[in-house]
Amino acid sequence: MADKSRLSLNTATVKSWTLEQCVEACVRHGIPALDPWRDIVQKTGAEAAGKLISENGLKVSGLCRGGMFTGEDEAKRQLALDDNKKAVDEACAIGADCLVLVVGGLPAKSKDLEGARTQVRDGIGGLLDYARSCNMPLGLEPLHPMYAADRACVNTLKQANDLCDELGEGLGVAIDVYHVWWEPNLEQEIARAGKRILGYHVCDWLVPTRDLLLDRGMMGDGVIDLKTFSSWIEKAGYDGLIEVEIFSAKNWWNKPGDDVLEVVIERFETHV
Amino acid sequence: MADKSRLSLNTATVKSWTLEQCVEACVRHGIPALDPWRDIVQKTGAEAAGKLISENGLKVSGLCRGGMFTGEDEAKRQLALDDNKKAVDEACAIGADCLVLVVGGLPAKSKDLEGARTQVRDGIGGLLDYARSCNMPLGLEPLHPMYAADRACVNTLKQANDLCDELGEGLGVAIDVYHVWWEPNLEQEIARAGKRILGYHVCDWLVPTRDLLLDRGMMGDGVIDLKTFSSWIEKAGYDGLIEVEIFSAKNWWNKPGDDVLEVVIERFETHV
Numbered sequence: 028m029a030d031k032s033r034l035s036l037n038t039a040t041v042k043s044w045t046l047e048q049c050v051e052a053c054v055r056h057g058i059p060a061l062d063p064w065r066d067i068v069q070k071t072g073a074e075a076a077g078k079l080i081s082e083n084g085l086k087v088s089g090l091c092r093g094g095m096f097t098g099e100d101e102a103k104r105q106l107a108l109d110d111n112k113k114a115v116d117e118a119c120a121i122g123a124d125c126l127v128l129v130v131g132g133l134p135a136k137s138k139d140l141e142g143a144r145t146q147v148r149d150g151i152g153g154l155l156d157y158a159r160s161c162n163m164p165l166g167l168e169p170l171h172p173m174y175a176a177d178r179a180c181v182n183t184l185k186q187a188n189d190l191c192d193e194l195g196e197g198l199g200v201a202i203d204v205y206h207v208w209w210e211p212n213l214e215q216e217i218a219r220a221g222k223r224i225l226g227y228h229v230c231d232w233l234v235p236t237r238d239l240l241l242d243r244g245m246m247g248d249g250v251i252d253l254k255t256f257s258s259w260i261e262k263a264g265y266d267g268l269i270e271v272e273i274f275s276a277k278n279w280w281n282k283p284g285d286d287v288l289e290v291v292i293e294r295f296e297t298h299v
Numbered sequence: 300m301a302d303k304s305r306l307s308l309n310t311a312t313v314k315s316w317t318l319e320q321c322v323e324a325c326v327r328h329g330i331p332a333l334d335p336w337r338d339i340v341q342k343t344g345a346e347a348a349g350k351l352i353s354e355n356g357l358k359v360s361g362l363c364r365g366g367m368f369t370g371e372d373e374a375k376r377q378l379a380l381d382d383n384k385k386a387v388d389e390a391c392a393i394g395a396d397c398l399v400l401v402v403g404g405l406p407a408k409s410k411d412l413e414g415a416r417t418q419v420r421d422g423i424g425g426l427l428d429y430a431r432s433c434n435m436p437l438g439l440e441p442l443h444p445m446y447a448a449d450r451a452c453v454n455t456l457k458q459a460n461d462l463c464d465e466l467g468e469g470l471g472v473a474i475d476v477y478h479v480w481w482e483p484n485l486e487q488e489i490a491r492a493g494k495r496i497l498g499y500h501v502c503d504w505l506v507p508t509r510d511l512l513l514d515r516g517m518m519g520d521g522v523i524d525l526k527t528f529s530s531w532i533e534k535a536g537y538d539g540l541i542e543v544e545i546f547s548a549k550n551w552w553n554k555p556g557d558d559v560l561e562v563v564i565e566r567f568e569t570h571v
Contacts, residue, residue: 133506138524140481173445175481176506176522186483209412209447211458234405234448236511250448252410 029257029269029299031292035060037228037272038067040283040291048284050065050083056288060086060268062226063121065114073120080121088268089127089226090118096132096150097143097180102244104146107131111154115163118291125166125225126158127201132177134225141259143180151195163294166201166225167191173239183207184216191223201226202260203272205243208232208251217259224265229253229299230273241276245290247298257299269299301529301571305565309500309544310328310339312563313556318343320556322355328560332358332540334498335393337386345392350394356548360540361399361438361498362390368422369403369415369452376418379403383426387435396539397438397497398430399473404449415452424466431469438473438497439463445511455479456488463495473498473509474532475516475544480504480523489531496537501525501571502545513548517562519570524559529571543567 036058038049046067053061061080068076068090081273093114098104111126118126130147133140158165169187170179181187184207186268187200200220205228207213217224231249236242246253259270271291273279279287308330310321318339325333333352340348340362352359365386370376383398390398402419405412423437430437441459442451454457456479459472472492477500479485489496503521508514518525529541543563546552550560 133522138522140524149502171444172481173443173508173511176504180481182481185481209444209452209454211455232448236445239445239508239511250410252412 028033029295031057031296032059033267033269034058034292034295035062035268035270036291037062037091037270038064039091040271040273040279042280044284045075047079050079050085052284052288053085054079054083056285058288058291058292060088062087062089062091062123062127062270062272064091065117068117068121073117074264075174077121087121087123088115088270089125090121090123092127092129093154093165094128094179095131097134097146099134099137100150104150105119108153112157113144114156115158115161118163119161123163125164125201127166127168127226129168129170130179130181132175132180135221140175140180147180148190148193151190155194155197161296164225165198167198168201168203168226169206171206183210184213184220185210188216188219188223199225201228203228204251204253204256205230214259217263219277221263224260224263224269226256227260227265227267228270228272230271238276241274243275244275244277245273246271248293253299271295300569301567303329303568304331305539305541306330306439306564306567307334307358307540307542308560308563309363309542310336311363312543312545312551313559314331314552316556318348319351322351322357324556325357327496328354328557330564332360332559334359334361334363334399334542334544336363337389340389340393345389348504351395358540359393359395360542361397362386362393362395364399364401364440365426365437366451367403369406369418371406371409376422380422380425383422384429387426387430387433390435391433395435397436397471397473399438399440399498401440401442402451402453404447404452412447412452419452420462420465423462423470427466427469429570436497437470440473440475441471441478443478455482456485456492457482459497460488460491465475471495471497473500475500475502476523476525476528477502480528486531489535493535494537496532496535498542499532499537499539500542500544502543510548515545515547515548517545517551518543518566525571541567541571
């Protein structure tokens with residue numbers, strides 16, 4: 028049974044809320060941490076956001092998100108790198124445990140998946156020096172293969188682990204059950220990730236799934252064996268915060284945020 | 300450039316047609332082969348279907364499909380095995396090159412993915428003796444990870460190759476670009492499959508993809524580098540039929556079948 032003291036609210040779960048609303052709600056519900064998306068941090072301003080969060084005694088499991096390293100030309104990739112440095116600064120300003128990276132898919136009009144993967148490696152490599160100098164760990168998040176074309180071409184934990192081997196210190200992984208629950212040899216890859224695990228994200232895979240992006244399930248409503256998954260994460264040595272991140276355009280996003288959070292807490296304590 | 304003499308029509312591409320309509324259309328369009336689904340073969344009757352197909356001089360790249368080996372109890376799995384033997388008989392009756400296997404996902408109410416994968420291995424193992432005795436190769440088709448829960452828990456070509464290693468003679472793979480185009484080490488796994496390649500299926504991955512099952516693209520309309528994929532298949536030694544299989548509820552299924560086939564032929568010759 029997961030303890031509420033490890034719960035972190037990924038703010039996409041209550042998508043309509045501002046950072047201020049998220050912080051107030053965390054305090055109201057006794058949720059000790061959050062992982063905000065950059066858009067709401069930027070609306071508040073990163074420094075003010077950091078102050079607001081720390082004054083309310085909240086921890087920050089991550090900042091969502093950097094990445095999107097792929098681009099059809101050098102200029103676009105440079106823009107992405109610049110923006111990622113800004114994201115590192117924002118992550119520092121809010122005291123995040125890591126900057127989560129969603130690495131990007133195929134560049135426009137490209138069918139060169141291997142080339143995109145090389146761009147990702149080079150992009151992360153280019154960002155790492157800066158991130159290291161800021162002491163901000165980068166949490167590479169492998170995304171489900173159904174996002175290979177348009178969001179992220181790192182699609183297995185094995186690929187992410189391989190990249191960590193190659194790029195070294197300062198790069199770790201953010202493991203979201205939604206993306207990797209199907210992966211062969213998952214237990215071994217989680218063990219291999221070990222101390223590199225910077226984030227652990229939970230939700231559930233619904234059957235049927237009606238939308239590739241916005242139909243994630245609440246823990247317990249789908250088919251992922253979350254307790255077994257959590258036991259593997261624990262065995263790998265991770266005892267940090269556990270984020271709940273649910274994109275749900277037709278269900279949870281239409282409910283009052285406080286009702287959603289009550290269910291999040293109950294399911295977190297019983298299903299994770 | 301793929302030669303039309305290698306084109307095979309998977310009948311799901313013109314979903315509303317009967318087997319008779321598909322056969323007539325293949326003859327009319329100079330398409331030399333087809334892969335029918337079991338429902339339309341059964342409507343005609345397997346023996347009559349085989350006669351119709353051979354009398355029209357068509358080849359049969361496969362029968363779609365056997366599989367669905369997973370089940371919540373022994374009785375359900377036995378039913379599946381019995382039905383698979385019937386599918387082998389039907390494949391023989393129509394002179395198919397192989398019986399394509401979509402192996403099944405999680406049993407009802409189960410979250411035990413590893414258990415489902417064991418059921419699949421045992422199910423194929425249980426069918427193999429019969430299939431061998433009938434000289435009917437089984438074409439294991441790995442399905443995209445987004446189908447792991449509800450359709451097939453063999454989700455990479457690597458897994459399929461591993462199963463072939465384990466189960467031996469009589470089992471090969473059916474490789475559909477839609478399912479594996481994203482797979483890391485794809486070229487190596489295709490090479491490893493080698494002589495085990497029993498089928499090669501093409502279509503395209505659309506961006507955006509609006510439905511997990513029924514929004515496949517026509518070759519050239521998506522992001523898969525089909526020519527490179529085909530070159531890997533060729534290097535692995537496969538020079539057999541190439542199937543076009545497009546599930547498309549909102550686009551191609553709404554057009555007149557003959558119009559669809561004209562596009563299929565043109566795209567096959569220019570994009571595969």
